[in-house]
Amino acid sequence: MDRTTLGADGPAASPARPRRRWLRMFGVGFALWLATVVITFITGNPNLIPTLVLLGSFLVPVTFVAWAFDRRDTGELTSDLVFSTFVTGGVLGVLAASVLESYLLRPSGWLFGGVGLIEEAVKLAALALLTRHLAHKSIRDGMVLGATVGFGFAALESAGYAFTALFTANGLSVVQLVQTELLRGLLAPVGHGLWTAILGGVLFAPSTREHFRVGLRLLLAYLGVSVLHALWDSMHSIALRLTLLLTNGESYQRTSNGYLVEPSAAQARLLPLLEWAGLAVVSAVGIVWLLLEWRSGRRRDSTPAGLRVPTGTQPA
Known part of the structure; x- marks a missing residue:
């Protein structure tokens, strides 16, 4: 694909810097x-x-x-x-x-x-x-x-x-x-x-x-992003359990939605740190996966048609 600027509904006639x-x-x-x-x-x-x-x-x-x-x-x-x-x-x-x-x-x-x-x-x-x-x-x-x-x-x-x-x-x-x-x-x-x-x-x-x-590749991708999604949604609960584990089970009270009541100073510092670190890891995995898929798209779409593996025989 050439580096021409794309218009609203198709390629423009002349190359230009990407519009922001x-x-x-x-x-x-x-x-x-x-x-x-x-x-x-x-x-x-x-x-x-x-x-x-x-x-x-x-x-x-x-x-x-x-x-x-x-x-x-x-x-x-x-x-x-x-x-x-x-x-x-x-x-x-x-x-x-x-x-x-x-x-x-x-x-x-x-x-x-x-x-x-x-x-x-x-x-x-x-x-x-x-x-x-x-x-x-x-x-x-x-x-x-x-x-x-x-x-x-x-x-x-x-x-x-x-x-x-x-x-x-x-x-x-x-x-x-x-x-x-x-x-x-x-x-x-x-x-x-x-x-x-x-x-x-x-x-x-x-x-x-x-x-x-x-096929199998789509199924595995679906399961993979579902796991990332689940980890993202459950990161507060994961961080809470790790916080309690790392603070040696200090006495605590928990609200119905999983937040600590009057946490200790160590718990108050550790819980958000672990939660945001976990979210950062999940995000990084997703971004790396996205970039790999994007690059695979460049390689596949730049391959001459005669050299491509027939669609029906590609791995799922």
Whole structure:
């Protein structure tokens, strides 16, 4: 693929430096979000809360989709397709996950594992459904579209968490809403978008126009990202257990959601350190995996057609 700048719906006529639309988009969006936060605190106007929730929840996911869109392989990935995949894939994903989790999961030590398996499955299914008719399925385009579905899911999920954080025992708390949006915005790039981007690349690798080929490699990738997802969700519980182990079982009380009541000084230092270190490790594994898939896409798509292994005989 040559290094020409891609337009909204295809390659441009002449090469140019990559446009940083995503950076301008983030700058303008972040300024609008900050203005909304300040004016909400100043005026106390509850009508601004939906604006605050939507801007804060969608800003980072939309920015990363725009960044990924500029790195697509073919002109088949139009802005209309990416937009519909973001919205439709995200909505289908959260609806299907909500139904399946409500009926299939019960509180247990395996809860987070079940959440990972269900959410990665519904995002993968939504991606396959919405992109099944693409004439050319390159690995990199699959990763871009996978990230798009994942970020759509993440944006809607973050909006739900932000809205829920608003309600406290002492009434509405805009502070908690803002804190939730800041935290989830910071972590969004190494969450749903990353995991589904990996699955998208694996799904598109051996596929044809007629149908997607589901094989062992896709199954292993699905199980792998589900494990990363489960580890991410359960990292607080893992860090808590390690903290108690490393502090020699100092006396403690725990709330129903796993937080310590009046922890010792050592526990207060160790627990967040272990939790963030664990999240960093999970993120690093996902990023390295993503980069390897991206590079494999470059090698595969640059191989002359006559030298490629026939699709039907490729390892799954």
